Amino acid sequence: xxxxxxxxxxxxxxxxxxxxxxxxxxxxxxxxxxxxxxxxxxxxxxxxxxxxxxxxxxxxxxxxxxxxxxxxxxxxxxxxxxxxxxxxxxxxxxxxxxxxxxxxxxxxxxxxxxxxxxxxxxxxxxxxxxxxxxxxxxxxxxxxxxxxxxxxxxxxxxxxxxxxxxxxxxxxxxxxxxxxxxxxxxxxxx
Numbered sequence: 269x270x271x272x273x274x275x276x277x278x279x280x281x282x283x284x285x286x287x288x289x290x291x292x293x294x295x296x297x298x299x300x301x302x303x304x305x306x307x308x309x310x311x312x313x314x315x316x317x318x319x320x321x322x323x324x325x326x327x328x329x330x331x332x333x334x335x336x337x338x339x340x341x342x343x344x345x346x347x348x349x350x351x352x353x354x355x356x357x358x359x360x361x362x363x364x365x366x367x368x369x370x371x372x373x374x375x376x377x378x379x380x381x382x383x384x385x386x387x388x389x390x391x392x393x394x395x396x397x398x399x400x401x402x403x404x405x406x407x408x409x410x411x412x413x414x415x416x417x418x419x420x421x422x423x424x425x426x427x428x429x430x431x432x433x434x435x436x437x438x439x440x441x442x443x444x445x446x447x448x449x450x451x452x453x454x455x456x457x458x
Contacts, residue, residue, distance in 0.1 A: 291319050293326050298434035300332040302362070306341035306372075308354045315357045323358060327365040333435060334457035335367040340374055342399045344388060346417050347375025348408045359386040359395070366458040367395050369430070369437060376401040376408045377422040378441055380451055384416045396455055398439070400428045424449040 270276075277287045285292030290305030302323065305311045311319055327335070341352040343359050352374070362370065363386050378401075383394040401407075402425050409422050426443040441451040 289319070291322065293330070295330075295332075297432060298332065299334045299336055299432045300327075300330050302326075302335070302337040304337055304339040304355075304358055306339040306352070306355050306358070308341075313355055313358055315360075317357070320357045320361055323361045324365075327361060331365075334432065334437070335362065335365060336369040336371070336430075336432070336437075337362055337367060338371045340372060342370075342372035342374060342397060343386065344381060344384070344397060344414050344416070345372070345375045345399050346379055346410045346413045346420060347377045347399065347401070347422070348411055349375050350411060351414065356386050363395055366393075368455065368457050370395050370397045371428070371430075372397065372399050373401040373403075375399050376405050377410060377420065378402050378424065378426070378428075378449075378451070379410075379420045380418050380439075380453075381414075382416045382418050383455075388415055390416050393458055398428055400441075402426050402441075419451050421449045421451075423447075 293302045341355055343355050344351055379399040381397040383396045385391040385394045407422050424443045424447045426441055429440045429442050431438040435457050438454050443449050
């Protein structure tokens with residue numbers, strides 16, 4: 269909430285991409301990981317936006333069998349804030365390139381979706397999405413359960429641990445001490 273996100277840029281410097289944009293990519297083993305800025309009113313997320321054009325170009329220039337993306341606002345969410353259709357062009361670019369996983373927050377809950385396309389239709393070759401807003405703020409109940417939502421929890425703080433391997437990934441929700449909810453599974457890259 270600081271004007272221009274100055275402290276963020278001051279702390280992370282060039283590791284956070286170009287100052288004022290907030291999107292960048294890096295390789296992690298066999299994976300290409302994208303950090304995207306979904307404050308779309310500030311940076312633009314439309315089909316012809318600088319960010320989406322950069323994303324498409326980077327996906328084409330750095331093809332990988334395994335691709336993940338991290339963004340604040342989820343396209344699909346059963347939580348209080350719900351769906352954020354303004355990020356659909358980012359999803360479309362990732363989906364067209366065969367991306368595997370998208371991590372988001374914004375809603376203060378945990379939710380895992382079955383692989384799906386950017387219009388919300390179930391698609392075994394689509395993207396598996398997670399909403400993980402369980403890092404410490406007050407949790408909020410679910411409002412409307414979205415299609416393809418496989419598991420939800422709005423009572424447990426914790427973190428999602430991903431293990432990224434060449435061709436596969438594992439996920440495990442790790443609850444805070446004293447809590448019992450967990451979620452785990454394995455996925456295969458496209």
